[in-house]
Amino acid sequence: MRVKCPICAKEVEWSAQSPFRPFCSKKCQLTDLGEWASEERTIPATGKKPSEADQPVDIEEIEAMLSQQQDDFFKH
Helix, strand or coil, rough: CEEEEECCCCECCCCCCCCCCCCCHHHHHHHHHHHHHHHCCCCCCCCCCHHHHCCCCHHHHHHHHHCCCCCCCHHH
């Protein structure tokens, strides 16, 4: 199967012989990484409210959870 490089649109063979797939080269791979790191590329938010799981856990809650563990919990 052949795909287009997301950066330069050059065709790339999608196989084990293409170590940078879906990119055509290390240069395009690093360009993409740099764009993500500088937030030039992002995944749009869905507009949903953050779930409870997304909220930070209070230190007291963490200590309470840890105190409920068996004594040998940390020895593994």
